[in-house]
Amino acid sequence: MKMLMPHDGPDIAPIESSGEWHSSVFWAVVVCAAGLLAAMLAALACWVARRRATLAHKLGGKRGPDKALVFQPPRRATAVRSPGSATHYLRKSPSPTAAPTPATSPPQPQPQPQLQPQLPTTKELSPGGLSPQTPTAPEPLPLSKELADAAATEKVKPTEPENNDGRLGDLHFKLRYEKEKSALVVSVVSCQGLPGREPAGPDPYVKLQLLPDKQHKVKTRVVRKTRCPVYDEDFTFYGLAPHQLAAITLHFVVLSFDRYSRDEIIGEVVSPLSGLQLHSGEAMALCREIQPRSLKMRSVGRGEVLVSLCWQPAAARLTVVLLKARNLPKMDVTGLADPYVKMYLLYNGQRIAKKKTHVKKRTLNPVFNESFVFEVPAAPSASLDHVSLELLVLDWDRVTKNEVIGRLELGAAGTGSARHHWREVQAAPRRQIADWHKLKE
Secondary structure, eight states, X not given: OOOOOOOOXXXXXXXXXXHHHHHHXXXXXXXXXXXXHXXXXXXXXXXXXXXXXXXXXXXXXXXXXXXXXXXXXXXXXXXXXXXXXXXXXXXXXXXXXXXXXXXXXXXXXXXXXXSSXXXXXXXXXXXXXXXXXXOBOOOOOOOOHHHHHHHHHHHXXXXXXXXXXXXXXXXXXXXXXXXXXXXXXEEEXXXXXXXXXXXXXXXXXXXXXXETTOOXXXXXXXXXXXXXXXXXXXXXXXXXXXGGGGGOEXXXXXXXXXXXXXXXXXXXXXXXXXXXXXXXXXXXXXXXXXXXXXXXHHHSOOOEEEEEEEEETXXXXXXXXXEEEESOOXXXXXXXXXXXXXXXXXXTTEEEEEEEOOOOOSOSSXXXXXXXXXXXXXXXXXXXXXXXXXXXXXXOOSSSOOEEEEEXXXXXXXXXXHHHHHHHHHHSTTOOEEEEEXXXX
């Protein structure tokens, strides 16, 4: 019988069989994770491939699998260039009154309609269309409003006579008084033989007002490029009693329209109604010769102007005091004018400074009493030998161009009272010397 000895070392337990089951689970998890990662990588590769194909399709090129993926920004639009030329050109909208574009001009981005009949090519013909020898008529171009008005005017305008006698033409109009309405009907019919300053003629129209009140102002339409415009327009003025007709005067002004500046005055017609039998109710046809606006200055003078000058050599200054004017010609039909004065300082014949006065309304004897100071170029010894003063007296007009009433030039090269006045100013510096001067044409 054996005796069991006491065991002094650690107890060693036997390995259980469940440890093998835990190790197999661990490896299964690892394999699953690896498979999932591989699937994700495959999906990413598919997405990259599709993205690559989409970009290649958008860029318009086919890229192989061995080429790198390039992201190119969209191209910026470039200017159109003329074939065979390195310079750029800009295309403008065609003007309705401009000449046709020459054949040598650069091609336009948009096709222009052909003005001449063109033979169709074989490609343009349909199986049942025209033969190559049959010309095709182009469709007519739509006319603009200005061209349509010009075409209509050219159809009705009569033959234009030549102006070689210096006349300004005639104005034809009709008058009719309607007693039951207390109305005066003025019909502007036409103008004949207007002067033409351009090869194609002026662009005339007529303005009408009743004098002396100047309250009723009307005007006709503009007829393009003609010396014999036809208007046939009626203007009715109401509230005129029969006894008031004798005191009324018709004032017609014939003008030429200018798109870029003030309209030019061709002439005027003044027709008083006194002595005309308008109470019958029938239209009365009248013809009056157009008179120039400057005709009233031929029989009378242009007036005088009172100017005071003072020369200061130390400061090289010339003081001009425009005091007043008198006996100016009648510039308006009412017998008055709206004068003002422009002054120019000339040095060696060139204008170097200018001044002007205020406008004095409705007077032939204006009083200005305005002072102006001109700086004279300071030479080694400042003097008035190379200096002159030019004065222009003008009649102000709100609508048309201001007319020159008269001119005056003060200086050493002047004549008569102008030269004498200038020498007195030079001989007596720092003194204010005034004198009357007649205006010249």
